[in-house]
Amino acid sequence: MNIAELDSDALLIALRRVLAAKGIASEEEITERIAITDAASPAGGARMVAKAWMDEDYRELMLTDGARAAETLGIPMRGMPPLGVLENTTEVHHLVVCTLCSCYPRAVLGYPPFWFKSVSYRARAVRDPRGVLLEWGTDLPEQVTLRVVDSTADYRWMVLPMRPDGTEGWSEERLASIIREGDMIGVTVPQAG
Amino acid sequence: MERDVPRAMHDLGGVPRYMCDAIDAEPHELTAFDREVDAIRQLLGMKQVMSVDELRRGVEALSEEDYLRMTYYQRWLRSITATLLAKNVVTAAELQAALEATP
Amino acid sequence: MIAPGTQVRVRDDWPETRGPCHIRTPHYVRGEIGTVLRHLGDYPNPEDLAFGRPAQRLPLYHVQFKRYGLWDGGRADDDILIEIFGPWLETSS
Numbered sequence: 001m002n003i004a005e006l007d008s009d010a011l012l013i014a015l016r017r018v019l020a021a022k023g024i025a026s027e028e029e030i031t032e033r034i035a036i037t038d039a040a041s042p043a044g045g046a047r048m049v050a051k052a053w054m055d056e057d058y059r060e061l062m063l064t065d066g067a068r069a070a071e072t073l074g075i076p077m078r079g080m081p082p083l084g085v086l087e088n089t090t091e092v093h094h095l096v097v098c099t100l101c102s103c104y105p106r107a108v109l110g111y112p113p114f115w116f117k118s119v120s121y122r123a124r125a126v127r128d129p130r131g132v133l134l135e136w137g138t139d140l141p142e143q144v145t146l147r148v149v150d151s152t153a154d155y156r157w158m159v160l161p162m163r164p165d166g167t168e169g170w171s172e173e174r175l176a177s178i179i180r181e182g183d184m185i186g187v188t189v190p191q192a193g
Numbered sequence: 194m195e196r197d198v199p200r201a202m203h204d205l206g207g208v209p210r211y212m213c214d215a216i217d218a219e220p221h222e223l224t225a226f227d228r229e230v231d232a233i234r235q236l237l238g239m240k241q242v243m244s245v246d247e248l249r250r251g252v253e254a255l256s257e258e259d260y261l262r263m264t265y266y267q268r269w270l271r272s273i274t275a276t277l278l279a280k281n282v283v284t285a286a287e288l289q290a291a292l293e294a295t296p
Numbered sequence: 297m298i299a300p301g302t303q304v305r306v307r308d309d310w311p312e313t314r315g316p317c318h319i320r321t322p323h324y325v326r327g328e329i330g331t332v333l334r335h336l337g338d339y340p341n342p343e344d345l346a347f348g349r350p351a352q353r354l355p356l357y358h359v360q361f362k363r364y365g366l367w368d369g370g371r372a373d374d375d376i377l378i379e380i381f382g383p384w385l386e387t388s389s
Contacts, residue, residue, distance in 0.1 A: 001285055003274050004259045006292070008267045012226060014291035015274055016233070018283050025236045033232035079239070082337065099206030099322050101249055102265070111231070114221035117265050123211035126324065126376060127367055135216055146374040148363070150206065152320045153356055153379035154339040187218075199313050200323040207324045207367060246345035250318040280348065 037111070044075045045108040045158055046179035050172045053163045062160060063087055070108055080107040080156075086149060087160045088186070093144050094159045095133070095186035097125035098151040105156040109181055116185065126150055136187045159186045166192035202257040227266040234269060243276050251276045298357060302332045304385040306359075318346030321384045325376075330361040336379060355382040 003011070019025040048069060052059040062069035066083030077083070083105055086094035098104065099122045104112035115121050124132050129148050133140055140146060149157050161183045167175060182188035205211065223231075237243040251272025252260070260268060277283040298304065308327030311317040320342050336358055340351035359380050364372045 001289065003271050003278075004255065008263075008270060009226065010292060010295050011274060012229060012270055013295045014288055015270070015277075015283075016229070017291040017294070018287050019233065022283075024240060024242060024282070025233050029236055030229060030232045033235050034228045037228070037231060037235070084336075097206075099324075100204060100320065101252070111223060115216050115218045118216060119205060119261070120211050120214035120216045122205040123208045123214070124216070125206075126322075126363075127207035127370075128212060129374070130371075132216065136218065146371070148374075148376045150322060150376060150378045152322060153336075153342070153381065155336055155356075155379055198323050198326070199310050201312050201319075204319075204323045206322045244345050244348070246318065246342045247348060249342075250316075250346035253318065254316075 037106075040075075040107055041110040042179075042181035042184065043176070044070070044073070044110075045105070045181070045184045046176040047073050047172075048075075048108060049160055049179050049184065050176035052160055053175055054172050059160075066108075066158065075108060077107055082155050083108065084155045084157045085160050086147075086157055086186075088162050088189075090162070091143075091145060092147050093140055093186065093189075094147050094149055094157075095125060095129050096149045096151060096157045096159060097122060099123070099126055100152055103151040103156060105158045105184075107156070108158055109184060113181060133187060136182060138188050158184045160184075161186075161190050164190045164192045201253060202260055203253045227264075230266040230270050230273070234273060237273065237277075242282055243273065243280070247276050248272050297335060297355060298332050298382065298385060298387060300332055300334050302387060303329060304332055304357075304359060304387055305329050306380065307384050307386060309384075316347075318343055321380055322378065324366055325361060325378055325380075328361055328366060330359040330378075332385075333358045333360050333377065339381075341381065356380070357382065357385065359385070 020027060048062060052062050062085050066085040067077045070083060071077050088094055102112050102117040104116060126148050129146050130140060151157050179190050180188060183190045234248060238245055252268045255268060255271060278285060306321065306325050306328050311319055336356045338353040339356050341354050344351035356379055359378055361376045363370045363374045363376055
């Protein structure tokens with residue numbers, strides 16, 4: 001049997017049937033797992049970032065123990081890899097990539113987006129990161145160091161972006177609403193407007 | 194300092210032939226197929242039938258042609274299937290029978 | 297244990313040429329000089345986990361490389377951080 005040549009949909013149906021019959025993965029378990037996985041989204045990471053912008057103690061916690069910081073906001077981290085948080089400053093901007101596969105901080109950002117898994121992003125982010133950022137319209141100032149983080153092993157990495165100008169006096173909720181997934185990977189930076 | 198190295202095909206960092214490829218940043222909705230494969234992989238991990246490391250190795254074992262042709266979760270499905278067969282969690286006969294029973 | 301600030305060289309080793317393997321050290325950093333930023337903890341060796349073999353826990357380090365050294369061009373002060381397992385790092389200079 002050449003697995004690569006089988007029709008993908010037919011193979012999935014067949015595999016599901018075999019795994020259900022063996023009691024390894026039932027229909028109900030698969031449905032439940034999908035629901036749990038769908039519940040994770042960039043909104044989780046955005047709440048963390050907004051809180052870190054407002055609360056200095058929380059920012060400290062986030063930078064020293066990302067998983068615990070996520071848990072304090074009710075984001076489930078049990079069984080998840082350790083979460084490292086990379087803080088952007090006026091001197092350093094972080095960009096996360098996984099050149100070997102597509103390691104992604106799923107607990108706080110949800111499923112990885114298509115571009116993160118793409119061959120071109122994985123190839124270019126380490127070698128032409130400023131060019132990659134420009135494709136998102138992110139023109140990093142010359143004096144800022146661009147630090148690429150290749151996620152190769154057991155950690156998952158998210159970026160704590162800088163709070164944009166023009167958000168003074170905003171509530172945590174309003175701040176969270178402007179933070180996008182790309183801001184927490186480093187291809188974009190949050191915009192007030 | 195471009196060295197000619199015996200890089201594996203999935204080891205993509207800085208590979209020259211992709212340097213001029215634009216990145217498709219458009220949102221691509223996951224399909225039911227994608228979500229199901231993802232969920233099955235998680236269940237196999239939780240039940241210690243198969244690790245994420247085994248998943249990766251199985252993806253890396255695809256031919257470069259298949260790797261570049263298949264979608265992300267199509268690769269996963271091939272890796273999961275190959276790994277379960279190799280570990281005798283599923284036999285080829287069982288899979289064949291299930292494939293034939295599929296309309 | 298390798299202390300933060302220690303200069304290390306990634307082994308210029310290519311297990312890919314010796315048969316089936318699973319490696320988490322990217323090709324582009326082999327043989328390169330970097331600096332250990334910190335120890336990230338000890339984790340089971342993925343090179344064994346990938347084959348369903350018993351896996352020894354190994355120290356994992358965050359290592360910083362100047363991008364300038366990895367490829368011609370680029371900016372001298374941009375850099376890359378990579379997670380690398382202890383056995384891939386040489387400390388004798």
